[in-house]
Amino acid sequence: MNPELSCTDASGKAAEFGALKDGYMFECSTGLSRMLLSSPTCPVLEALGKKLSFEIAVGLNGRVWVNSNSPSIVIIVANAIMNSESLSGVQQKIMAEKLLQKIQND
Amino acid sequence: MDGRLANRWRLTVNEKKFIETALASNLRIDGRNPLEYRKIIIKFGREDGSSEVQLGQTHVMGFVTGQLVQPYQDRQNEGMLLIFTEFSPMAGPSFDPGHPGESAVELGRIVDRGLRDSRAVDTESLCVLSGKLVWAIRIDLHIVDNGGNLIDAANIAALAALLTFRRPECTLGGDDGQEVIVHPPEEREPLPLIVHHLPVAITFAFLGSEGKLVVDPTHSEEAVMAGRLIATVNANGDICAIQKAGGEGVPQSAIMHCLQLASMCAISITKKINSAVEAYSTERALRKIKRHPTVAGNVSVAGSDVKEQNKTVEQVGGSELSRHHIERLKVVSEETCSSRSNDNDGDIKSSEQGGTSRGESKAMNFLGGPSNWYGASTFQYFF
Numbered sequence: 001m002n003p004e005l006s007c008t009d010a011s012g013k014a015a016e017f018g019a020l021k022d023g024y025m026f027e028c029s030t031g032l033s034r035m036l037l038s039s040p041t042c043p044v045l046e047a048l049g050k051k052l053s054f055e056i057a058v059g060l061n062g063r064v065w066v067n068s069n070s071p072s073i074v075i076i077v078a079n080a081i082m083n084s085e086s087l088s089g090v091q092q093k094i095m096a097e098k099l100l101q102k103i104q105n106d
Numbered sequence: 107m108d109g110r111l112a113n114r115w116r117l118t119v120n121e122k123k124f125i126e127t128a129l130a131s132n133l134r135i136d137g138r139n140p141l142e143y144r145k146i147i148i149k150f151g152r153e154d155g156s157s158e159v160q161l162g163q164t165h166v167m168g169f170v171t172g173q174l175v176q177p178y179q180d181r182q183n184e185g186m187l188l189i190f191t192e193f194s195p196m197a198g199p200s201f202d203p204g205h206p207g208e209s210a211v212e213l214g215r216i217v218d219r220g221l222r223d224s225r226a227v228d229t230e231s232l233c234v235l236s237g238k239l240v241w242a243i244r245i246d247l248h249i250v251d252n253g254g255n256l257i258d259a260a261n262i263a264a265l266a267a268l269l270t271f272r273r274p275e276c277t278l279g280g281d282d283g284q285e286v287i288v289h290p291p292e293e294r295e296p297l298p299l300i301v302h303h304l305p306v307a308i309t310f311a312f313l314g315s316e317g318k319l320v321v322d323p324t325h326s327e328e329a330v331m332a333g334r335l336i337a338t339v340n341a342n343g344d345i346c347a348i349q350k351a352g353g354e355g356v357p358q359s360a361i362m363h364c365l366q367l368a369s370m371c372a373i374s375i376t377k378k379i380n381s382a383v384e385a386y387s388t389e390r391a392l393r394k395i396k397r398h399p400t401v402a403g404n405v406s407v408a409g410s411d412v413k414e415q416n417k418t419v420e421q422v423g424g425s426e427l428s429r430h431h432i433e434r435l436k437v438v439s440e441e442t443c444s445s446r447s448n449d450n451d452g453d454i455k456s457s458e459q460g461g462t463s464r465g466e467s468k469a470m471n472f473l474g475g476p477s478n479w480y481g482a483s484t485f486q487y488f489f
Contacts, residue, residue: 024124024135065120071128079137 020057022069024074030062032085044084047075047096076103122330126314134327136162136396140320141367144255145399146375148266148382154390155271158334161264163253165197168263168404169246170271174288177233179204185232186242189218191260198252207295209256216349217247217261218339220305224346227268228300234276234286241273242298254324257336261307261380269304269383270390271297275475306375307338308368312354321371337368340377 007017036042036058041049045056054068054077066077080099086093125135132140144162151158155170166448167449177184191214193201201207204216217321221227247260275294311323311331320327333353338346345365350356360437 013220020120022127023120025118025120071124071131074124075128075133075137076133076384078133 001052020065020067023055023065024078025063026082027062028064028082029085030060032081033058033060033062033064034066036081041090042098043089044087047093048100050076050101051054059090063070069088072103076100107347116459117329121326125327125330126318126430129313129318134320134324136324140318141385143322144324144376146364148262148268148379150266150386152359155267155413157263157266157270159164159259159266160323161255161259161458163251163260164255164259165249165251165253166256166259166266167250168249169248170264170267171244171246172271172273173238173242173244174234175238175485176241176277181229182237182242183233184229185240187227187229188244189214189221189247189264190244191217191247193249195251196251201249201252205421211258212349212351213257214247216257216307216335216336216338216347217245219347219349221264221268221305224303224305224338224340224344225305226301226303226305226340226346228302232336233302235278235284238284239286243268243271243273250346254326254328255309258307258309258322260306262375263336265301265304265306265379266383268301270297270386274300274471277308282482303340303342303344304376304379305340306372306379307336307347308375309366310337310367310369312356312360312395317354317360319364321367335364337365339365339372341373345371356424361483387483399450 005106007014007019009015009017009070036045036056048054052068052073054066054073056077057065064078064081066074066081068077081098083095083099087095095096096103111403127134129140134140136144138144145160147160150156151162151421157165157168160170175186177186191206191210193206193210195201195203201210227243234240245264246433247263249256249260250324272291272295274296275289277287277289279285310323311320311327311330312318312333312335313320313327315331315332323331323334331353333356334350335356336347336349346382348365351363401483
């Protein structure tokens with residue numbers, strides 16, 4: 001059997017959906033993925049987005065895909081998201097900022 | 107597991123490609139550099155010979171027990187060392203509770219070879235009655251969580267448990283000197299095993315088509331690696347065992363490089379194990395001090411405190427003097443206990459020290475009034 005996949009939105013159009021190339025996909029809990037998708041941007045993504053430029057796709061099944069120009073940024077973003085599993089909003093912001101500071105000092 | 111819901115033994119193409127791309131810039135997905143070890147935490151349980159080791163997300167527990175058995179026919183003067191591994195299903199979904207898989211058997215063999223072939227544990231000292239009774243030391247390794255690199259963590263757990271294990275003392279008695287009397291720990295202080303050196307296992311994973319080297323692989327790195335080499339070395343630089351089972355071919359220069367890296371890693375890991383064991387032994391010896399409610403202040407190990415109590419005791423009077431003698435004895439025997447545990451190189455002098463401290467430790471176990479006099483009268487010639 002050769003499966004074929006096509007990505008379309010509800011009306012059948014392509015609408016920027018498509019195969020994810022490069023980047024890094026990792027798993028997190030479904031609760032965390034819901035928080036990452038929440039409407040006022042989640043604190044960890046906001047703190048990271050202020051300093052780094054990256055592309056992110058989050059699935060409700062708990063899979064997150066991150067892509068950026070350099071692998072180091074991808075690793076920082078992935079680790080920051082994985083660490084924010086059990087943290088509150090304020091704690092996430094502090095954790096992300098500490099991580100960014102550590103990278104900048106190196 | 108890592109916060110992940112699926113412990114997949116084979117990762118997606120995307121993850122594999124990213125791990126290799128990141129490694130090209132000397133980065134690993136958890137932020138380490140390729141030759142860096144994860145944080146090692148060594149903890150001990152209440153009982154002698156139980157250890158718990160955490161290497162990042164990997165979690166292993168080790169238990170050492172001893173039993174008197176008949177020796178093998180061809181090794182009548184030597185004790186036995188047996189290693190059993192248990193891969194708990196809670197460590198990962200690929201582990202079955204019943205029969206051990208290939209990786210479980212490999213882990214047991216590597217730990218066993220490192221200890222047995224390098225003669226790290228002195229088996230001749232385990233002989234009680236030649237040809238009839240010897241000590242069989244059993245090491246049980248329980249894998250609690252698989253975050254990658256189980257072999258190194260299990261090896262550290264085995265070493266930590268062996269160093270803190272204490273076996274009961276046996277003497278020969280009876281009419282013909284053939285009867286073995288096993289002394290309970292309350293009667294005679296149990297003895298540590300004689301461990302000559304610590305063989306530490308270091309795992310190297312080869313990733314990607316060029317065979318890039320990483321030390322201490324995590325679970326995802328293990329899932330995408332092309333080959334693996336485990337080198338068991340000790341802090342002196344001796345190679346105790348090397349294991350390379352299948353996988354990509356590796357040039358000889360890479361193997362030599364691995365061995366050099368392994369001896370450097372082994373030195374730092376040996377230091378961590380030794381300091382953890384020392385901290386445990388001091389705490390264990392402190393637990394054995396019985397505190398007298400009548401003497402002002404607590405008995406402590408530091409010499410200066412004992413001198414202070416000397417002054418207060420002399421003021422109190424003659425009847426207290428006997429208890430003061432016993433306190434001094436406790437401090438002396440406790441110092442010999444902690445110095446004894448430092449003798450990891452297994453000199454003969456450790457057993458001699460054991461002899462003298464055993465006599466003094468008899469005084470330690472006295473609880474009440476009349477026996478104080480016995481202690482004082484026996485040791486009065488000291489003062």
